[in-house]
Amino acid sequence: MRKHLLLLFFALTCSSLAALAQQPAKKPNIVIIVSDDHAFQAISAYGGNLMQTPNIDRIAKEGATFHKGYVTNSICGPSRAVILTGKYSHKNGFKDNENSSFDGSQNTFIKELGKGGYQTAWIGKWHLETEPQGFDYYKILPGQGRYFNPDFINMDGSRERFEGYVTNITEDVAEEWLESRDKSKPFALVIGHKATHRTWMPDTADLGMFDDVTFPLPDNFYDNYANREAAQVQDMTVDKTMIMGYDLKMFPDYDSIKDSNFTRMNAAQKAKYKAYYKPIYDDLKARNLQGKELAEWKYQRYLRDYLATAASLDRSIGRTLDYLDKNGLADNTIVIYVSDQGFYMGEHGWFDKRFMYEESFRTPMVMRWPGVVKPGTQSEHFVMNLDIAPTMLDAAGVAVPKDMQGESFLPLLTDKKAKGREAMYYHYYENGEHAVSPHFGIKTARYKLIRFYKRVEGWELYDLQKDPQEMHNLYGKKGYEKITAKLRKQLDGLIEKYEDEEAKELLAQEKGA
Structure with missing residues (x-):
């Protein structure tokens, strides 16, 4: 009798194990964090010495750093369209910020994930002119959005104003959605941050955090653009293009600023900005700087504001990672951090992006997927924002549409023999x-x-x-x-x-x- 019972137990155990083996693997959750104009030079995971970015660095340490991540078209809206569709701008129809609007009826990796059982959301900066389609939920900034007391567009088209700083609020809304989602489904969440877009307005808590730092001038800050005609005719220099008021917050009267970034501030926010910037303005007027001295002063102010704005971004990314940890989601969630393109930190004397030169063409991108991507992976393969869509579908076990032009980079992370691109097109x-x-x-x-x-x-x-x-x-x-x-x-x-x-x-x- 005992022998028969043992045999029965063994048979049932084997049957149960076989059934488990036949069950599909649990689909990974997906969190993609997209910032705006964040330079790889300003991220310590890339060896940048301008500031420390411990939370972006954490994704890199626990996953992969792409040292050769690039974009197909270095400008905000088009980059987001490429990420969504896995297609170049001439295929998805969103070529530039001036004349394009996104055709939301076309296919996206989000729609494919939805068909595959995912619950999907986009929260924060969208910047594609038309309303999002194919998402279970969205709450987006209108246009570029505002740093202080921003409006958000709801799914019914109504607008809702939030009191506070946009980076913090975007994270708050993202966490609220994560709390309220259908927890029986895997999820794909895109968090779109306004930071670090012009005009680089730091959170009031971060004002002055880099005032004791004198940043080294790039070797080619005074580039004369010899034999480079396109570079000669551009209008994006720190010296001549950067605006004292709009960009650097230098105003003769801080009680009557007409700039809409300031008029939407509440009294407490205005007071903190005045208390910080007015002494800087007064000192500048007293010094009466001219020529190279003024250009280099503008460069220092630009970096201090830009990096202080980036600090709030990194802190918010830390909150996202902490949420995943606290809710037991980290082990089965892919996290990608990527900027919509690179940015000039004074190289060639510039700010902004657009050119195919490295600082704007190349974008920061780090990715974590516990159990799949080996911690501390340093990838030297060419990858592009074009590849994010097919990679996420590949990871989710969802078929990649044949008309997607990107390529999954998962094999590059898991197979040492895998070969990537030999060349990239822009x-x-x-x-x-x-x-x-x-x-x-x-x-x-x-x-x-x-x-x-x-x-x-x-x-x-x-x-x-x-x-x-x-x-x-x-x-x-x-x-x-x-x-x-x-x-x-x-x-x-x-x-x-x-x-x-x-x-x-x-x-x-x-x-x-």
Whole structure:
């Protein structure tokens, strides 16, 4: 009898284990945190010495740091459209911030996750002109949003104003949604932060946190843009473009500021800003700085405000990680932090983005997935914001639509033999603000070839090994004919692969001229 019971117990145990083995693996939750204009140079995980970012660094230490993460089009709205669709701007239709609005009827990775049983939400900065589609929930900032006492658009179209600082409020709303969601379903949440977008308005608690720091001037702050015509005609220098009032909060009368960023502040917020900025303004007027002294003063003020704004962003990311920890979600949640593009921290004398030069083309991106991505992974593979959509679908076990142009980078993190891209394609379209000429191009491990058009017509070639700051345009120089021809052929191949008809036609016209 006892023997029969033991045999029965063994059979039932094996049957139970077999049934468990046949059950599908639990789908991972997904949290994607998208900031605005956050430079990799300002993140300590990337070796930046401007400030410490302990919470972004934590994601990197517990997961992977992408040292060669790039965007397809370095500007805010288009970048978000690429992240959502996994398609280049010419395919998803959102090419620039001036003339585009997002066609929400098109497919996105969020819609595919929804079909796969996920509960989905986007909270915070959206910046795609039309209302979100395919989400179970959203609460978004109108346009660029405001740093203080921001309005949010609800799903019924109504607007709701919150008292406080936008970075903190965005995190509050995100956590409220996480609390109220259907906990029987896996979730995919995108948290869109306004920080660190111009005009870099720090939380009142962070005012002055970098005042004791004198930041080193970039080696090429006084770039003369020799042999780089597109760089010569731009309008994005710290020296000439940055506005004393709008950007640097230098006003002659702090009791009657008309700037809408200030008029929406409450009395306490205004008082703290006045108490901080007025003595700085008074000191500036007394010193009567001119020329290079004034330009370098503006650079120091820019970095102090920008980095203080970034501090609130990093702190908010820490709150997101803490929430996942406290609610037992961390082990089964993918967390990605990414900026919508890079940003200039005074390199070439600039702020802003747009150019295919490294500081704006390259974007910070770190990812954590416990049990799948080995802690401390340092990835040197080329990855793009284009790849986030197919990667999340791959991770969720959801089929990737054939028309998505990105590639899952999970194999690059889990298989040492996996090979990524040999080259990346870029196309920037906007021909307005900051006077940056539209351009497209290719980057390989060593070289970068760029074709500017419309505002400026011409080519640029850089040897990134010898000239990482991209100061010396080699296009047309003797001795570079073979590498130029090879890059042109590679560029043609990528234009064909991604079906960029506008670029294809422009090059065809050039050959026929």
